[in-house]
Amino acid sequence: MRKVDLLFAEYSKSHRNAINKMIHWICVPLIFWTILGFVSLVPAPHFCISYFGCISIVSIIMVVLITLFYIRLSFRISIIMILMMFLAEHFIYLTNISLGKQSWILYLLVFVITWVFQFIxxxxxxxxxxxxxxxxxxxxxxxxxxxxxxxxTGIKY
Structure with missing residues (x-):
């Protein structure tokens, strides 16, 4: 059995209850987004791309490191996740532009609330x-x- 399948099987053991699964479908992506959001606030040079926004070097390094973890498990999953992370980075950029220096408050609130729900x-x-x-x-x-x-969707990972 592939390592990704072993990890999924182990993760599934504590995620069988329908309510817990529903909470995870909402909270896990939000927690992932907030972590990337916090990383985006680290003072560092940014690269700006038309129609996308700006992304910091620290955020790029974080995306690369996470992708390296995923690529060891599944190439297809890593490609999809890198696209998802860059999509998240776009919304993080919009959040940071909209809220300015106060965006950390939103990330913190969402992070704490979603973890409370995860533990519930x-x-x-x-x-x-x-x-x-x-x-x-x-x-x-x-x-x-x-x-x-x-x-x-019938796509093999």
Whole structure:
């Protein structure tokens, strides 16, 4: 069995309850977005691209590092996730432009609220979050959701 399948199987063990799964479908992408949002606020030079916006060098490094983790698991998932991360970066840019120096407050609020819901979901589930046993599961959550979408559409990962 491939490592990605093993990680999905392990992650699934604590994500069987329908309410917990629903919470994860909402909260995991938002947590991922807020982390990228926080990284975007690190003072660093930015690259600006027409019709996209600006992205910091620190954000680019973060996207590359996350992609390297994903590429070890599945090339197809890594390509989709890099596209998703750059889409998220576009919305982060719009958020940062709209809210200016106050954007960190939005990222913090969303981050805290979504984690509260995640822990509520796991309380309902009756199992601890998988990242407590292994930190890499923080990056598995988003691709676990993507894996469901790919399976439903018949795309092999």
């Amino acid at each position: 979901g796991h309380k309902i589930e009756g199992k601890k979050p998988t990242f407590i046993q292994d930190i890499q599961f923080l990056l598995v959550g988003p691709i676990w959701l993507l894996g469901f979408i790919l399976k439903k």
